[in-house]
Structure formats: structure tokens, C-alpha cells
Amino acid sequence: MAGAQLKAAREAAGLSLSQMSARLNFSKSALGHYETGARSAPPDLALWYERICGAYTDPVAAVTALGRADVDRRSFLLRAAYTAALSATALTALDASRLIATSATRTVGMAEVDAVRAVTSALLSLDEARGGGIGRTAVAEFLVTDVADLLGSQFADAGVRREAFSAACELAYLAGFKAHDAGQDGIAQRYYVAALRLAEHAANPVQQAWVLRALALQGVDIRQHRFSVDLAEEAARRVHGHLGADTAALFTVGLARCHAESGNHVQARDVLRRAELTISADLTEPAPHAIAMWCPNKATVVDQAAKAFTALGEHGQAQQLFTLGASIWNPGTHARVHALTCADAGIAQWKTGDDGGAVALWASVVPVLQRVRSARTAKALDKIARHAPELVTTAV
DSSP, X not given: OOHHHHHHHHXXXXXXXXXXXXXXXXXXXXXXXXXXXSSOOOTTHHHHHHHHHHGGXXXXXXXXXXXXXXXXXXXXXXXXXXXXXHHHGGGSOOOTTOOOOOOTTOEEOHHHHHHXXXXXXXXXXXXXXXXXXXXXXXHHHHIIIIIHHHHTSEESXXXXXXHHHHHHHXXXXXXXXHHHHTTOHHHHHHHHHHHHHHHHHTTOHHHHHHHHHHHHHHHHHTTOXXXXXXXXXXHHHHHTTTXXXXXXXXXXXXXXXXXXXXXXXHHHHHHHHHTXXXXXXXXXXXOXXXXXXXXXXXXXXXXXXXXXXXXXXXXXXXXXXXXXXHHHSOTTTXXXXXXXXXXXXXXXXXXXXXXXXXXXXXXXXHHHHHHSOOHXXXXXXXXXXXXXXXXXXXXX
16 A cells, blocks of 8 residues: 555544554654655555554444544544545445444334434535535534434344435535535545445445545546546446436536546537537436435536536636526525526626626625635635625625
């Protein structure tokens, strides 16, 4: 294992260097040197890392350790950086034989699973209204207490077990999204990887693909897209044959954007041509629950296509699609994403020479962008301020 792999394994297990040192006959500073590559690691160190961090390949233990570190705001997790190597571990299949030991004292049925999903939906609504900086501790607490206990219980049948792990994946995904929205992408990445492992235990290829797609797009969002195309291609592969055209477009257009942001413009245009008929406001089929809770309409497909065209430098096409996406979102129920889409539409308008239209559009959403506690809304305001600073200063 290279130093970066050692570090990724430790951080994925939710362990600090000090905690790892306490389990090994190596000092904290020595482990730090091995992980950064400043010194060559002894041959047996990888084996010890695998033994210690391997205990956390149990997805419940992994997400519990991560959630507790998040709740406690442990310094090593707050400083956790986004690492391409950790996203790459999502491309490695999980050994499905590692099953969770259940308790004989409690039997879980669909009523409990539905209750978890109801709480997750409520937390998601709060996130959309207030931003990723609000309520993240509540999400992590719920994940490491009630949900972790539920996953350690006996299930009424195999179907309930799969649904329980699927519901836990939805909550871990929400925790990752909230961290991403708050600008803490190192933490977000770890939640996404934990969510993927839960989805694998749920034996749900669509949900697995949904998390892989998130990892791919997170990479391009923060310009760390080394593995984004691979992740997006793997996501598309896992959903192939499982979804109708409307929902499959989320993965096809996501792949196009990853190609465009990575400089693969020929491939991006080819994928966009194949998806052209689905880049519209028309929704002809319902999406699976894990996707529908995030994408109740076609706006996300349209928005990602617009971002792909932006990366290709086709701002006129991007402006049309951003405007269409904004018209699909209901600002009453999805205030943040509607405002962000309008902000992007304004940027595209400005680049096509329609300064007045851009300013008028921004003026309508700046108050919403300032009300939501989100790193993404803050970035949108910064972009607006470069072109129309009077809008941002007068709204404060």
C-alpha cells in the first residue's frame, strides 16, 4: 500500500493518527511520515493497517465511527482533506461476505424502516430551507444512535434487512451532502463512501450508482476530477437496464459533465447527443425512492446538462437550460436549489451579453442566497458580486 492508501484506509475508518499509533508499535510522527511518503513504510505496516482498518469494513462500524467523530467535531476530522485516493476506493467492490452481526433481542420490521425514512425526509426538508450548515449534528446523532442500533437488530426477513440498510444509506448520503453544502468536502467524501458500503449491503445497484454519481460530481465541483469520469462510468454501468430513460438521464448527463469538466470535449458532446431527448422538463416515470427524494422532477437533469455546456464554453445553450431548470424548481419547497440555478442562469446571461437580464434575475434571488447557510450559496454570491456588487451590498 502506498502512503496515500494507508492514509485513506485510516481516515475511512474514522481514526486519527494518534488513535492509530495507540494500536501499533509506531509513533504518531513515524506514521505521519509513512503516510505522506516522506519515509518508506516497513513491509508489515500495510498488513497491520488492513487488520485494524479492516474491522471498519463493516459498514455500520464505519459510519458510526465517522458520525461520532463528526458529532464530537474532532479536530482530525475537521481538518480532513478531500483526497482523490479515497474516492477511488469506491471503485473497489466490497466483500459481501462481511455481514453484520444482529441482536436476538429485537426484531425490526418495515414500520421501523419507514420511521427512519420519515425522519430523513424531514431533515432533508430542513437542509433545503436552511442549508447544510444547519442540522448536521442532528443527522449525525440520529445516524450513530437510533439507526446504528436498528442495523444491529434482528430483521423480520431478508427484504426488511435490505430496506433497513437502504434507509441508512439515504441518511448517510444526506450527511455527506450537508457537509458538501457546508464546504467540508473531506467529511462529505467519507460519508459518501460509507453510504456506498451501506448500499452494497442493501444489494441495491441503483442506490450504489446514485452514491457513485455523487462522488463523481463532487470531484468536478471542487476541481478534483481525477477519478470523476471513472466513477460516473461505473455509476452508469450499475444502473444499466434498471431504470427508465428519464431517471437514467441523471447518470448519462452526469457522465457528460464529468467528461466536459475533465477536458474530454468530444466525449462530452457525444454523450450529450445521446441524452438529448431526455434533457427536457417532461417527467414520464417515477424514480426510485432514493433518487426521487433528491430529484422529484427533471430539473437536475437539465441543470447538469447546463453545467456540461458551460464547461464546453457554450454559454447560450447553458443559459437556456439553466432558465428551464429554474422554471421547473418550486421556490416554495426548493428555495436553495432554485436560487442557485437562477444565479447560474444569470452568469450565463452575462456571458452572452445580456447584462440587464442577468442583474434583474440576480436581484430576485440574492435575498434567498443570503438567508441560507451554505458554502454553495456563498460562492454564488461571490460570483454575483464580481459583476453586480451593488446587489450584494444593498441586500445585507
